[in-house]
Amino acid sequence: MPTVVRNHQPNPHTPNNGGPSSDTSDSNCSGSRQCMTNMVTKILDSMVAHNPNVLPLAPIYRATENSHPASLGMMTTWRTITRAGPPSLLAVDTTNGTAYFALDINEGNSDIQNVLRGRVKVVGQNITELELFINRFRGDHGFSFSSQELPANYKDLMNPPANRTKPSRADLEAISAALFANSSNPASNTTVNVADDCQFTEIGWRVVDTGTYGNASSAPLGCIWPADHPTDPNARINLVIDEEMGFVITSGIVPGKVFPYANITESAFIPDAMTAAQEAQVAWMNELAGTVPMLEPTGATGDTLELLQFYNGELQAMQINVYLSGPGMTSPWLS
Template identity: 65%
Template structure:
């Protein structure tokens, strides 16, 4: 994948200097071959590489866009030429996680990127949909720190955490497309009796980081939390299910709009969904305790909405990966994609 990405960057740098439109002369023969006929996994991977490389050269106009396309950046709609990513990203790719759905012509990607700083890297993630080798939908998010989502964050640990997910065991039992679809439909369902077995080594991350429970805020726990499939979970009756279903690697991507509150959390803050009532109640107890001690500088609990692109990986009849990827906006918001 890396050599393909590097050739894409080189091709697009040339294209950016030669023309504002993607032309056959702007890509090598191998790239041209990938964009002929049906878009298979290699073709979809190449298009994702094109998206990332176009950000590096700050030129979205060299992408193979459909005549009419839909696009959002951090939940708000805009033409690609007006998006921040194509102005700020200076280094990107290849993706650390890439899920590809050749049936729907869609893909999900996630990676750490530079916006001019080698020490403060951002996390870029997104979804692309392709019809006739042209991009018809592009949904991107840039999380720069945990304030963008109120969850744990680590651009530095993302590559190593995601590396194992891209190379599952060769002798695994793959889930059917129907099973992965059912998993997606149950994730944010208001009513579902689906039982999901969780593998003992299931990797649980929030925005690139393996989550460590700090408990009562003063312990020394360093063991990452495992995944869970709780009966009490955030729900969204309008969830966008099965956005990407990768039958080869077992990934499924689902989006939900989750209502919740941003609470003070030690000296920072955290987003807690309204469905997690016990967690909100525990945070209220803690808040009252620290207020009684005269602690100052605490954020007032504030209503918010978390827009998710949640990623699950399922094979060997068990959940292997759960990624909670959130971008926050104001209260009672809905998705531009509905």
């Protein structure tokens, strides 16, 4: 891990390293898995050093933190993170020059770990896009969260069997296009087969559905390729297609509501497309009305970066990574 740097502020007079990088070992980072991996390391190291000025930014770049745009020097990420890296999950698209990374991080003097997720696009050796999210607890995501379990769970995804049958790029692109489409089936009109041991996680945690009344099984849920699912006609598909590891990263905007959950101290984000689940929560609330304090159901929008892993002709992992904003929100990446 990078050395922990505390109470260090960047020099405002340090010149930005935008423009061509001085490292000429790889003139086109988009064609090199190692170069993209090194770029992610540079980003994480700069966060720990509280100095975004060391990064090779393009003359014009796009960047967001928790769905809102800002220059890197104005982001919380470069002010608070004191320990980060290496990534627990790294997906690299050498065709598009993009990468997705996820890991637990520490902020300030706290031993509490939070979760950092990010997507970067590189042209030549310059960063042209950087999309970051920090989830600090379950309320940011609206359901499940575990920074402590994240490294072990993501390790499984980063160590697929050596003798696996790797998917084609066309196969992964078809799955990406189907994820938030009206039809959940790929262009081939065949359903996606799901492996028996497919890992289903949300922000580091293997999902356990405690049920409306808290009496469901405590066993982790498996993956389902659903016929009914949230849709987004403006979904950003093929953000990262990692043919080597079988990873797909797709982004969609999901409207829904935050409801009180089985334990009255908890709440959960339920997409509007999941009408049966919302109706079950309303029925549960009506039963308890007036007996306990409960959160009023409130509209929200889930900015989703969903990760799938596919090889051996089957879905091997599904990660639903969400950051919640207010109702009616959209993605600045659509502008």
